[in-house]
Every structure is written in structure tokens, then in C-alpha cells.
Amino acid sequence: MVAAGLxxxxxxxxxxxxxxxxxxxxxxxxxxxxxxxxxxxxxxxxWQTTNAVxxxxxxxxxxxxxxxxxxxxxxxxxxxxxxxxxNAGTRNAYATLYVDISGANKGNIISSDPVxxxxxxxxxxxxxxxxxxxxxxxxxxxxxxxxxVFDLGAMDTSDSPSPAFWMPPGSLEAxxxxxxxxxxxxxxxxxxxxxxxxxxxxxTVEQGYNTDDDSYTIRAFTPADGSTQYPVKPISFSWSSxxxxxxxxxxxxxxxxLHDVIVDDFASTTAYSVKGSLEYDTGYYWQxxxxxxxxxxxxxxxxxxxxxAPQSADGDKSAFPDGFPQWAVAVILAGALIVAGLxxxxxxxxxxx
Numbered sequence: 001m002v003a004a005g006l007x008x009x010x011x012x013x014x015x016x017x018x019x020x021x022x023x024x025x026x027x028x029x030x031x032x033x034x035x036x037x038x039x040x041x042x043x044x045x046x047w048q049t050t051n052a053v054x055x056x057x058x059x060x061x062x063x064x065x066x067x068x069x070x071x072x073x074x075x076x077x078x079x080x081x082x083x084x085x086x087n088a089g090t091r092n093a094y095a096t097l098y099v100d101i102s103g104a105n106k107g108n109i110i111s112s113d114p115v116x117x118x119x120x121x122x123x124x125x126x127x128x129x130x131x132x133x134x135x136x137x138x139x140x141x142x143x144x145x146x147x148x149v150f151d152l153g154a155m156d157t158s159d160s161p162s163p164a165f166w167m168p169p170g171s172l173e174a175x176x177x178x179x180x181x182x183x184x185x186x187x188x189x190x191x192x193x194x195x196x197x198x199x200x201x202x203x204t205v206e207q208g209y210n211t212d213d214d215s216y217t218i219r220a221f222t223p224a225d226g227s228t229q230y231p232v233k234p235i236s237f238s239w240s241s242x243x244x245x246x247x248x249x250x251x252x253x254x255x256x257x258l259h260d261v262i263v264d265d266f267a268s269t270t271a272y273s274v275k276g277s278l279e280y281d282t283g284y285y286w287q288x289x290x291x292x293x294x295x296x297x298x299x300x301x302x303x304x305x306x307x308x309a310p311q312s313a314d315g316d317k318s319a320f321p322d323g324f325p326q327w328a329v330a331v332i333l334a335g336a337l338i339v340a341g342l343x344x345x346x347x348x349x350x351x352x353x
Contacts (some may be wrong), residue, residue: 005054011282025052025084030093032072032080038100042073045080052084058246071073074099076175110172112192113185122172122203124180124235125164132184132218133157133175137165138193138234139172139180143200147271148236149178154185171221173241173270177204182271216240218288220302223316227303241270256301266291273307281307 025219029048037043048067049055056063058081061070072080077098084091111120124137137152138145150167157163172178179202184195219240223230237250250272252263262284263274283305290296 002024023086023088024049024160025055025086025088025091026050027082027084027091027093030080030095032083032095032097036098036100037073037095040073042071044096045072045097046072047082048083049082052072053086055084057082066272068074069148072097075177081244108201110203110205122278124166124182124239125162126198128161129165130269131188132163132186132195133160134186135163135165135182135192136185137180137182139167139178139267140236141178141271143179143202145179145181146273147269147274147275148234149271151231151236152232153231171238172205174205177202218290218296218299220286223302223304225302226304229307230304232272232280232306235278236273237286237288238271242290242296244293245290245296247290248288249291251287253301254282256285256303258285258287259300266277278306280306282306286295287315 008255027049028046029046031047032043032045034043039268045057045061047055047057047064050066054063054067055066057070059072059078061072061080066084068346072078074097077096080095080097082093084093088183108139110122126135129135131256134154134156135152136154137150138148139150141147155165166307179200181197182202183197184193193344221240222236223237238251239248245269248270250265250267251258251261252274254260254262263272265272273343283303285301285303287298287301289298
């Protein structure tokens with residue numbers, strides 16, 4: 001089974017051989033056995049080098065002996081790189097381990113498009129929560145929801161007894177597991193109040209196929225380039241990956257030249273969550289580039305526009321914020337009536353005198 005995003009690398013690594021007369025290290029062997037495993041299984045990574053002062057393997061393995069073995073059990077297809085170095089220079093070799101997830105999490109597998117290597121349509125449904133009017137759905141790459149890739153905001157279900165939501169194709173990566181949760185944000189009475197989150201559920205987008213892509217720049221997934229009516233909070237970003245990249249630079253700004261910067265940070269995955277809230281009815285620009293192990297070109301900046309500020313039904317701001325307790329409103333009105341009555345009595349007493 002061939003995983004999406006691994007085009008151009010076969011299961012047999014091309015080893016670097018030193019020519020006669022040089023003192024560069026040699027990588028005599030670097031392989032993984034078996035080359036394909038099922039999800040949850042493990043494989044053995046083995047290597048042998050000569051004339052190397054230091055040897056390291058990526059994917060969090062780190063520094064290793066000049067020759068040895070390591071047990072690996074990735075959750076998705078992975079490319080391993082070995083680096084052998086000495087004072088004369090460095091040489092690399094690669095080995096690919098394919099992970100077949102077709103038998104994992106039966107009932108929670110989402111099909112993928114064989115051309116794009118991304119998800120088909122995903123349908124979500126849940127039980128109604130006390131006839132709630134609006135719900136919020138979140139999807140993330142981790143169960144703690146620190147790497148959110150989608151946030152629905154507030155979806156109007158029109159008092160449906162069977163609330164549901166569907167995500168269009170093309171926004172999630174094949175071969176990855178995602179987590180989702182839902183909560184009510186508006187009660188049947190119209191009052192805005194956040195309920196507790198539901199239990200977290202997971203689903204996996206099935207493995208795709210090898211594809212060729214003539215685009216060598218990072219592409220925006222969420223928010224899509226040029227999108228409008230985007231929520232001001234919470235807000236998350238996701239983008240296409242560079243093969244083998246372990247670190248990205250993420251920039252969010254208010255101008256296309258990226259001078260008025262709001263966020264300038266780094267991410268180890270193809271997703272980033274911005275804390276706090278953005279401004280209503282405002283245009284923003286964001287850019288991502290690979291920084292490790294190879295620095296990529298900056299590329300163009302993507303743009304999106306946030307939603308208008310919410311207003312009451314008559315177009316004016318409400319005298320009380322959403323969710324303001326009704327008993328507090330009653331106390332304020334009663335107090336105002338008492339003060340008015342005292343003023344009237346005082347005025348009449350003054351006239352009699």
C-alpha cells in the first residue's frame with residue numbers, strides 16, 4: 001500500500017558510496033523490515049556506517065551508534081533519514097515505512113480522494129441537547145484540541161430534533177486520525193450559553209495513493225485563501241506539508257506586506273491555533289514556510305476576512321449582553337422604580353411646605 005505524499009521515494013534507499021581517495025563517511029546499509037505494517041504494529045530499522053564520527057536518525061530517534069537496530073511503530077507512513085558525519089562532510093540515506101490503516105478503527109474510516117490524497121465528505125450527527133438552537137463543532141489533530149483544524153462557530157439547526165453537520169471534501173489529510181466534539185451555544189429560549197463539551201470522538205481518513213503534484217509551494221487549507229465571514233475566535237490554521245519538514249514558520253498580519261505582524265511563531269506540524277480573538281469585519285494575511293531541515297521560499301501570503309460584529313434584531317446593541325441573568329435585570333428595574341417613587345414623594349412634600 002502506497003501512502004499519499006510519499007511520491008518519489010521507493011522502499012529501497014539509495015545509499016551514498018564514497019569514491020576512492022575521499023574520507024567521507026559511508027552508509028553501507030539503511031533499511032526497515034518489514035517495509036509495510038498494519039496500524040499498531042512495529043518494524044525494525046537497521047543501519048551500518050563506516051568512517052563516521054556521529055550518526056543520527058530523525059523522527060525523534062536521535063543520535064545512534066555507527067551500526068545498530070531500533071524498533072519503530074509510527075501511526076502513519078513515515079520516511080526515516082539517517083545522517084552520518086565526520087570532519088570531511090555529511091552523507092544521508094532514506095528508508096520508508098508504510099502503515100496500512102485500512103483495518104484500524106472499523107466504523108470510523110473516512111474514504112479519501114485518490115487524486116488529491118484528501119478526505120471525501122464527512123458527515124457528523126449527534127443527539128439533540130434540550131432542543132438547542134445552535135451548536136459548535138470542533139475538529140483537531142489531537143485529543144486535547146490544541147491543534148484545531150476546524151471550528152464551526154455557531155451553527156443554526158432550526159430547532160431540528162436530529163442536529164447534523166457535513167464537512168466538504170478536501171480539507172483533511174489522508175492517513176491521519178482526527179478528533180471532534182460538539183456543544184450547544186444557544187438554548188431553545190434564545191439565550192446564548194455554552195454547554196459542556198460532548199465526549200471526544202475520533203475518525204481516520206483512509207490512506208491515499210502516490211500522486212504527483214507540480215506545485216512546490218505551500219497551499220492554504222483552513223482558512224481557504226480569499227474566504228470571508230470567518231469567525232473571530234477560536235481560529236485555527238492548516239496548510240499542505242513539505243516532505244520531510246520538521247519545523248514551519250507561521251506569520252499572521254493585518255497587511256499584505258506582513259509588516260503589521262500579530263503572530264510570528266513556529267510549528268512542528270501543519271496546523272497552528274491562535275489564542276485570543278481577532279477583530280470583526282477585518283482583513284488578515286498569513287504566510288507559512290518550511291525552516292527545518294531546509295529553509296523554503298516564503299511564497300505568497302494568503303488572506304481571509306472576518307465576520308461582521310453581531311447585533312440585536314433591531315440593529316442596535318442590546319442593553320444587556322447575551323446571557324445576562326434575568327433576576328439581575330428584575331432587580332435593576334425594581335431599583336429604578338423605587339428611586340423614581342422616592343423622587344415623586346420628595347417633590348410633593350416640598351410643594352406642601
